Amino acid sequence: MSIIVKFILRNIKEKKFRTFLILISIMMSSALVFASLAISTTAEDMIIDNYRKFFGSADITVNAGMNMKNSFISPSLLDDYDDGIKYVAGEVVTSGEYKHNDETIRLTLEGYTLDDLEKMYSIVPANKYNLEPFKGKKAIIGKGIAEKYGLKLGDSMGIKMMGTTKWFTISAISEPKGPFDSYGGSVYIVVPRETLAGFYDERGKVQTLYVGLENPELQDVAIQKLSQAYPYYRVDATIPKADLEKETEQISTIFLIMAMFVVILSVFIIYTSYKVIMMERLPIIGTFRSIGATKKITNRVMKIESLIYGVIGGILGIILGIGILYLMTKQIMSTELSSGGTVIHFKFSQLLIAFIFAIVLAYISSTRPIKKASKVPLKDVILNKLEVKPKRKKLKLIIGIIFFSFGLGAPFVAPKNTVINVISMFLLIPAVIFIVPYITNIFLKVFEKFYGWIFGNEGIIATQNLRNNKSNVNNITLLGISIAVVLMINILSYSMAQDTISYYGNYKYDINVYTWPSNRTAESILLSVDGVEDTYGTYSQYDVDIVDKDSKITVIDGVDPSKYLNYMNISTEEENIQEILDKLSDERNIIITYSLKDKLGVQKGDYLKLKTSRGVLPYCVIGYFDSERFGGSHCLIADRYIKSDMAKKEYGEIYIKTNKDPEVVAESIREKFKNRPAYITTLNEQEQQNLQGTEKIMGIFKGFSILALIIGVFGVFNNLIINFIQRKRSLAVLRSIGMNKKQSIKMIFVEAFTGGLIGSLVGICMSGLLIYAVCKVFESMEGSMNNFVKLSGATFIEALLIGIIITIIASIIPALKSSKLNIIESIKYE
């Protein structure tokens, strides 16, 4: 047995480049699968860690309900309720400013008792000065702020809050933990709860009760029970774990789909490499068989070799995957989330899945070539007489056409079925693989007509050589898939960036304000700010069920018809959209997007039965508009109906038009709203933030596509070398009948150019198909990418040149080798 193991290991060591190629394919595939799986865990844990900074170990929050007059509640509210509760902690919160030299530091002041601080965050300050009793104007600050501003125990801090400056004595300096951990632009300090409540004249009360559960797993049940027990209060989860899990799983799914493109390339490379391995090993297999080894044994030897590739590739893949996960995390997570540095989280099960995936990938990809070789009759194996049986070419073409038809047609038959749409997308790849030999021959026939004029007779010979040449077809396929994936991702990311820009082009406001409470009073305050010309409060309702259509509208905006067009451009084919908007207030009318119109199959005059807080109410469709917002699932109704039917009392957002520089006006608004929660962003800032967000995600996708290209390029190099080895004899024949070295080099470069050209053209066409398929997948997920994808001619030309350059560079070694070819050795070998 040890001889067999030695034999296998020697085989692996012998062909270094091929081993490298197989290993890198397995490694990258398993790395991407691991990183794609683990990114959800990392994202989830990072978000939870971030939540924990603010909520500690609390699972539930209890606040005053919307209909209560006061936002303060009793800290002993839950004293009589002991169903699964571990602890209850009360909090009062406000904001303030601390001036250090010329710098103004924004502070969030959290009022806690020391006992609650310990319960929620396990914080027991060790570095303290006269901390107890924790009453009056004392403050606990974090080590970070203390070091940054040179604050020491016993120092006084003047904090401007509620219009006046109040002085607090620093009574403890905490380790960077919980609220004292650095976070974005605001610094958190803890003061006695009663002191803060006193500033609001609400002594003995709190704003929020934090509830820690005996069993955090029962969060949902506890929320339900508490909501029932305290119907006038708002009971929420501190961390909506189920939603979070769902969201992070979605991130994983998207990355896994991207990783699958790399996996397909890897399968193709391993499969083709194994075909060559089997061809080369046939004489050795023959020897094994002639001395008594059964087919089963020889197959097992080859399979063990593939498993070794899988194990090594899997281990290396996990190491690489951890690195990729780190980079993905760094790229994808916002600065706020990763303020403590990029930390990755993964489960052992994810490591195991990636490892098993690597082994299965290697095993499955090599199975068919091994099986095929085992079917060669023993006599032929021993004599190394490999009869080239005529391939079932037509069958492959038929399968290719069937896959192609399914890939293109299935999305029309089952437009809402995401699984079928994803399968259709991936079927397009084998479809192209099966059809490529025919496309190649068609191209070659065309090229042959004019290659004589361009490249001379060497050009004609080159096209003849490429006909029905397997390595060439493999090359074209590899290049085609790689270029298609790169192009698809680049075009989608470019389109998304363009879409973000054009998306904000539809907004006509200058500043967007989100504050709480968001009502007419807030609007009046805003109007009093210098530079604010006009304001417009929007109402939005999310996820509204259409009862009779078994569908949902993602967002319904309640609009003021007289103002809406001043703040928003509407793209529509309707002749007079203002007239239609005016009709919204007449009765329960609705304007829907064109994509919803197609999706729901409704016409003007039809009614949509919407589930509202007042029951199911019919809304009459009176017009259409184009909107890619919310994946096209977007409607407009009159603000009076959203208020009455959907119980909307607060604005969602307030849009502002300015008559001064929006940045300056935004700063004035921030100053005015510094004592209340408010998010103020200019349109430009929103656009930049969105663009950055898009670029971050697409950056990872681009990384995936580059990995696909790297594997593809290695594959092309390998194929060209294999091609050279297999064609040594033909090249020697050509030399023997008078081809000189220069002609030989020229011919090989023309072949490379042609392969690169066809591969790139295939890639370009395939990218179009994949983009089409991605659009259909999006549509099946209730999204819309209509009018979204922007094709760029320059990108196609770049892809064409990249494909040609790659193959030409890859053919330098074969070209040089061909010129140094020993004609006699190559010819005489049989």
Add this chain to the structure above:
Amino acid sequence: MESIIETKDLCKTYKLGDLDVQVLKDINLEVKKGEFASIMGPSGSGKSTLLYLIGGLDRPTSGNIKINGKDISKMKDKQESEMRRKDIGFVFQFYNLIPNLNIEENIMLPILLDGKRVKTYKDNLDKILEIVGLSERRKHTPRELSGGQQQRVAIARALINEPEIILADEPIGNLDSKSGTEIMELFQKINLEQNKTVVQVTHSMEASQYGTRVIKVKDGKVY
């Protein structure tokens, strides 16, 4: 008769690890125009090496080879390739056809390599296909032909550029006796009717009888 192939003090030494193996020793040979010579000798005697050196497929260690009076041992790659294209036609034991080209394309390769237009040689092609008896199979690929037929294609390829010399390395070594006879008759016909000089390497006494002269090689020397 004028000589078309001449070798003078031709030596060929191969490196086998640290060992120098002298395959050909001071070969002085002359082949006249229109001759049909058969080089014979035991395995490893150097007969094939001699043929390859004459055909410019390999370089001698020392000595000279003249083809049509031109010393090929001093030629550069371009001239040597041109000589292989124009003056010599090669036929190998294993036919050495390009598998993915059809018969016509295989035959026309030397024309293409010579930078000529294939169309202008169409008549020539028809004539040669007629000679080798493969007119009906011109669009077939080599793997669709028998060994004998493949060798005929190789002969046709060797003839297409109308060279004066045909060099054949064991041309019937891979064929059954019937096909072998047909091939040898074809060589004889070419030799006699077209006055081509044919030099073949063979083990077969029978094959050598189709020629006009036998050159015996043993231990790297001509006897």
